[in-house]
Amino acid sequence: MASGGSSIYKGSDLIRDYNCSKCEEDDLNTEAQHFCPQCEHYLCDKCVGVHGVYFKKHTVYGRREIQMWSGFSLDKCDQHGDKLNVHCDDHKELCCSVCVALNHRLCSSISHLPDMARGFLKTKEFKQLPAAVDQMRSMLDELRNARMKDRASLRDSYKNLIAEIKDLRKEINKILDELEKNTVEQLDSLRKDLDQSSKDDLDTCAHMNDQLKTMVDKLQQITGKLKETNSYIGFIKCQTMLSKTNSMVQNIQKRPKEGMKFKSDESVTQFLRNLNNLGNVEIELSMSKTTDTVHVYKTESQSRFSVQIKKDGIQCNISGICELPSGEVVICDFINNRVKLLNQQYKIIDHNDLPASPWHMCYISGNEVAVAVNDYNVLYEVHFLTMTRGQLQAVRKFTTDYHISYIAHHQGQLYVCTENVLYRYTIDGQMKNKIYDSKSYLNTLSSCAVSPDGERIYVTKSSDHELVTLDKVGQVLYTFEDPELQTPTALCVSPSGHVFVCGFDSRIVLQVDREGRQKLATVVTGTVYPESVWFSEATSSLIVGGRDNNIIVVKLC
Structure with a gap:
């Protein structure tokens, strides 16, 4: 026992x-x-x-x-x-x-x-206990059935994604096949030209060889009274042909030997080496309205972290902030023309210099970010950078026709804010359509962000002190104004849909509801003049940057 x-x-x-x-x-x-x-x-x-x-x-x-x-x-x-x-x-x-x-x-x-x-x-409580247990068991059964359906859906989703990945691989193979075909055609054309040149030389040599033999044969066959005179004439013609042939031989011998070689485009192989995968597999969250809870945050603590390096010539101006899935933070420094990589303790571990000022940046997927780089009347570009083994590397870029003040990303679409107009772009730089025009003579639009479901687009109008909520086709849904919100600049939307907007002149960060209709809380006050903000759901922290050598990390609760 x-x-x-x-x-x-x-x-x-x-x-x-x-x-x-x-x-x-x-x-x-x-x-x-x-x-x-x-x-x-x-x-x-x-x-x-x-x-x-x-x-x-x-x-x-x-x-x-x-x-x-x-x-x-x-x-x-x-x-x-x-x-x-x-x-x-x-x-x-x-x-x-x-x-x-x-x-x-x-x-x-x-x-x-x-x-x-x-x-x-x-007591009533004891008598009602069996019914309460039965109700809870029913809820557990419902949850169990729902989770079983989720597992079945997950299996189907897995199969569909595998098919998508294989289709992408086939598309890449087609592109590579086309590149190979074009390269081989170029090689064939070059080989044909070189082969024709060699054939021409061979034909010339054969022709002159035949001419010289014929002339010598005829010279040796001269007879009769005029043999001496005709022999002299033949001699002179042979000398002329010999001189001509010798000149031709020397010209051919002096020419460099022609051959072929292949020099690969290193940017292709380097680009492929920089990739960790064919795309990014992410968790897709779908929340029902009954569980779509809005948390109203308040400040618990506030810390400052220096983001200045020795190469910085003047005071930093942090114009964009992103957090990577592994916890590293990427910021762009407008004044010093560079992007900086911070570890989870907000210490700088790498940086990447840019050709002009980075006005803003947005998170794409995996370890990739996009940066809006502008130099007035000279350069308007979007640069894509990725973190590989703790280092920032430039991947690709595309050019636009106008200045970009703010940039946001949602499901493969880029939302590009100019001074007065909001455009939608593809990820490879093709402009799809104009979404919203502020129709103002002032540089009105200062930032944009997209809700997690893509149904709402938020823009700030700094000169009008407004936060405007648009639907996905650009129709105005709501306009928010508040005495505290003076000159709204940066804003961000968390993966769970919480909306934060900065007031530059009022030096605050507000939390507003998901429709952008009302203020929920003033979560940060008295900070630097804010020009960038990011909410980290992993640490429940707001990261705020502006015209300062430090970023402000505000722990929320």
Whole structure:
């Protein structure tokens, strides 16, 4: 039979709730972590290994399944196995004698369970318990069925994504096949030209060779009275042909030997080496309206971290912030024309210099970000950078026809903010359509962001002190104004849909509702003049940057 149970050893404060049956046979005091119902033995971590060697088919229960241990019942302590006899009123817990000895010695009020239970069977709460349990079991059944459907949907989604990946591979193969075809055609054309040149030389040599032989043969066949005169004429013609042939031979010999070689486009192989995969597999979140909870945040703490490096000529101006899935933070420094990579402790670990000022940046997917780079009347570009092994690397870029002040990304679409107009671009730089025009003579639009479902687009109109919410085709849904929101600049939308907008002149960050209709909270005050903001859901922190050598990390709760 199983032995064990709660034990208090004299002369020691060491208390064991269940003792290892095998260790007790050797007069050892070892706490049991497992129970085998077939053997009716309590086992420690060491003895359960030996037990598993000899009894491989026995089912062994651990501490998390203590209800399966021998002797479990409603009136026994789940943790220690002793009979429950008191209630700690301070902690609202049922306790056995071991519980009291270990955890409740200093509690002010402990009640005897029989006294508390007197007359309880007649109470409304007790009579309604079976119905409440049935309701909860129904909810569990519904949840179980829903999760089973989710698993089936996950399997289907996996198959569909595998098909998408294979289709992408086929498309890439087609592109590579076309590149190979074009390169081989170029090689064939060059070979044909070189071969024709060699053939022309061969034909010339053969022709002159034949001419020289013919002239010598005829010279040797001259007879008659005019033999001497005609021989002289033949001699002169032969000399002329020899001179001509010699000149031709020297010209051919002086020409460099022509051959062919292949020089690969290193940008192709380098681009492929920089890729970690064909795309990024991400978790797609879909939340029902019943669970779409809005959290209203408030500031818990605030810290400052320097983002200046020795190469920076003047004070930093942080115009864009992104966080990568692995926790690194990427920022762009408008004044010093560079992008900087920060580790999870906000220490700079790498940087990448740009040809002009980075006005803003947005997260794309994986470890890739896009940066809007502008030099008035000279250069308007979007640069794509990726983090590989803790370093920033330029991947590609495309050019636009106008200045870009802000940039956002959603499901392969880029939302590009100029001074007055919002455009939608493809990820490879093709302009699809104009979404919104502020129709203002002032440089009105200063930022844009997209809701996680893509149904709402937010833009700030700095000169009008407004946050405007658009639908996905650019129709105005709501316009938000607040006395605190002076000269709105940066804004961000978290993956769960929380919206934060910065007031530059008022030096604040507001949280607004998802429709952009009303203020929920003023989460940051008295910060630097904010020009960039990012909300990290992993750390529940706002990262704020502006005209300062430091970023502000605000812990929210």
